[in-house]
Amino acid sequence: MPPEIVIPAIDVRVIAPMLTIFAWATVLLMVDLFMPGKDRKLTGYLALAGLAVTALVTLAVQPAPGTSRTSFSNMVVLDSFGTTLTLILLLIAAFSIAISINYLSYHNIEMGEYYPLILFATGGMILLGQSTNLILVFLGVELLSITLYVLTAFFYPRYTSEEAGLKYLLLGAFAAGFLIYGIALIYGGAGTLDLFEIGAFLNTSLAVGSAFPPGALLVLIGGALVLIGFCFKISLVPFHMWTPDVYEGSPTPVAAFMSVGTKGAAFAALLRILIVALLPFKIYWLPVLGVLATLTMLFGNIAALMQPNMKRMLAYSSVGHAGYITIGIMTAGTHGTESFLFYLLAYALANMGAFAVLITLERRGEMAWSVDDFAGLWKRYPLLAIAMATFMLSLAGVPPTAGFFGKFFVFAAAWEDGQIFLVFMGVLSSAIAAFFYLRVIMRMFMDEPVREVIPIFNRGLTITIGIAVVGTIVFGLLPTPLVSLVQNSVIALGVGG
Amino acid sequence: MISAVPLEWVLILASGLFCVGLFGALSRRHAVSMLMGIELMLNAVNINLVAFWRYTQPDEVGGMIFALFVIVVAAAEAAVGLAMAIAIYRTWQTVNVDSVDSLRG
Numbered sequence: 001m002p003p004e005i006v007i008p009a010i011d012v013r014v015i016a017p018m019l020t021i022f023a024w025a026t027v028l029l030m031v032d033l034f035m036p037g038k039d040r041k042l043t044g045y046l047a048l049a050g051l052a053v054t055a056l057v058t059l060a061v062q063p064a065p066g067t068s069r070t071s072f073s074n075m076v077v078l079d080s081f082g083t084t085l086t087l088i089l090l091l092i093a094a095f096s097i098a099i100s101i102n103y104l105s106y107h108n109i110e111m112g113e114y115y116p117l118i119l120f121a122t123g124g125m126i127l128l129g130q131s132t133n134l135i136l137v138f139l140g141v142e143l144l145s146i147t148l149y150v151l152t153a154f155f156y157p158r159y160t161s162e163e164a165g166l167k168y169l170l171l172g173a174f175a176a177g178f179l180i181y182g183i184a185l186i187y188g189g190a191g192t193l194d195l196f197e198i199g200a201f202l203n204t205s206l207a208v209g210s211a212f213p214p215g216a217l218l219v220l221i222g223g224a225l226v227l228i229g230f231c232f233k234i235s236l237v238p239f240h241m242w243t244p245d246v247y248e249g250s251p252t253p254v255a256a257f258m259s260v261g262t263k264g265a266a267f268a269a270l271l272r273i274l275i276v277a278l279l280p281f282k283i284y285w286l287p288v289l290g291v292l293a294t295l296t297m298l299f300g301n302i303a304a305l306m307q308p309n310m311k312r313m314l315a316y317s318s319v320g321h322a323g324y325i326t327i328g329i330m331t332a333g334t335h336g337t338e339s340f341l342f343y344l345l346a347y348a349l350a351n352m353g354a355f356a357v358l359i360t361l362e363r364r365g366e367m368a369w370s371v372d373d374f375a376g377l378w379k380r381y382p383l384l385a386i387a388m389a390t391f392m393l394s395l396a397g398v399p400p401t402a403g404f405f406g407k408f409f410v411f412a413a414a415w416e417d418g419q420i421f422l423v424f425m426g427v428l429s430s431a432i433a434a435f436f437y438l439r440v441i442m443r444m445f446m447d448e449p450v451r452e453v454i455p456i457f458n459r460g461l462t463i464t465i466g467i468a469v470v471g472t473i474v475f476g477l478l479p480t481p482l483v484s485l486v487q488n489s490v491i492a493l494g495v496g497g
Numbered sequence: 498m499i500s501a502v503p504l505e506w507v508l509i510l511a512s513g514l515f516c517v518g519l520f521g522a523l524s525r526r527h528a529v530s531m532l533m534g535i536e537l538m539l540n541a542v543n544i545n546l547v548a549f550w551r552y553t554q555p556d557e558v559g560g561m562i563f564a565l566f567v568i569v570v571a572a573a574e575a576a577v578g579l580a581m582a583i584a585i586y587r588t589w590q591t592v593n594v595d596s597v598d599s600l601r602g
Binding site: 135138149150156159162165166167170174176177180181183184188191192193248249 | 515532535542545549570574577581588598601
């Protein structure tokens with residue numbers, strides 16, 4: 001007898017943010033086709049409008065604090081964690097589009113598909129943050145990855161961009177193979193793809209006796225493979241080797257978008273998998289993640305020390321930051337979730353801002369962004385130098401910036417959880433990191449200009465840098481409103497409720 | 498008929514196929530061959546999913562539907578991958594991944 005297909009009750013509010021952004025992107029793709037002329041700035045502005053509409057929809061359907069909505073046979077959940085994450089992701093996407101609008105025409109790569117692709121990738125990220133079913137986790141990962149492969153290689157015919165795209169695609173598809181093989185094993189072991197049901201299955205099967213049941217063993221192996229797949233996406237050492245190459249080769253706004261958006265969404269999905277489905281295996285994944293986080297923080301920051309190329313330096317610094325975010329994930333049971341969201345926002349503001357400053361200094365047809373270009377910036381463009389210094393201080397975690405509180409909350413959560421060693425390694429690697437961030441500031445304020453680099457300014461870049469500076473300093477001086485926002489962002493641990 | 502072939506055999510076949518794909522993806526230096534290796538890995542997963550579905554819970558649809566999703570995603574990935582191989586060939590005149598290596602440091 002063929003399986004009977006029952007259509008479940010549907011609550012469209014749960015997927016309203018995704019629905020809006022995907023519909024907008026699809027329509028935008030069509031509208032762009034019929035747009036006359038070669039100028040594609042209007043498409044960019046329409047994409048920004050789409051992000052604003054999505055943000056309004058997200059706010060309109062947000063659940064009351066502490067509650068959550070599930071629908072589509074519990075495949076998707078809308079909780080306050082998902083809502084806050086969606087808003088942060090929309091802000092990141094808006095920054096990326098704002099810094100792209102003039103960048104694309106300046107570098108002669110203006111094509112209308114760019115903006116819908118960013119919207120699709122953002123939709124995939126939102127999906128990752130909300131899915132409670134492994135099918136949707138896989139779909140979200142692939143949706144954002146495949147669009148990012150295209151965006152990475154968007155700088156056609158610049159050959160480094162094509163190379164970065166190919167490297168990203170081959171390694172990303174390779175990682176996807178591991179991810180989905182792991183998901184298949186989890187499905188075989190637990191007999192379900194639903195995160196809540198996997199958690200319940202593990203609880204019952206591990207409680208039976210002292211023996212390790214074969215089903216749980218399959219889930220354990222599958223969970224390890226899923227973790228490897230995610231480690232590629234969030235570039236934890238030793239799965240980080242693609243990161244500097246891809247960031248250097250891709251168009252700078254895309255690198256900025258990738259460095260925060262992909263990481264945030266993939267971490268959110270990993271967080272849900274670890275604390276909803278695999279919580280009974282905490283004794284196994286906690287030490288593994290601890291080792292990975294330590295290696296990542298140390299290696300990322302030490303490698304960044306040696307980099308004369310700014311884009312590669314920011315790439316290694318993003319590897320280092322992935323290590324700090326991992327600590328937040330590990331302590332997710334207590335205050336880790338909040339510290340993760342706070343850190344993500346602080347990191348997003350500072351990193352998007354730093355990439356925006358990089359774009360102002362980027363010249364047509366040039367592929368190297370040396371730290372030398374920043375030498376003496378203070379004497380020529382004091383405001384730009386101050387902005388860059390703010391971002392560097394925030395990335396280094398120096399008060400009074402948002403980055404300081406991000407690191408502080410992550411370390412506090414780890415301390416509370418008893419991860420003293422991790423806190424120690426985190427502080428140690430922050431000290432290493434401070435060295436290369438401060439080196440950029442020193443070059444800007446102390447040195448004489450090495451060569452004449454004339455920054456290009458436009459509205460999108462100025463607004464992005466402005467918002468990022470103000471946000472970084474305001475959240476550094478007055479973190480309370482943001483703290484109360486993230487404290488209400490509780491992750492849904494069960495169906496409904 | 499199901500009892501004739503135990504689940505373990507199917508799983509061993511799938512893991513063997515996964516390893517063949519893994520070896521292909523790691524050892525080949527031609528971008529298209531590497532993509533073929535990755536496709537093999539994804540198809541091994543499909544065998545796993547369908548086998549688990551048929552043997553453990555034939556009344557549900559989860560595993561079977563997931564296999565369909567994997568096929569669609571693999572097709573999309575292959576389309577982007579081959580398009581990129583063509584773009585690479587136009588700019589580099591080769592698709593050998595050892596030659597396509599200018600980003601270092």
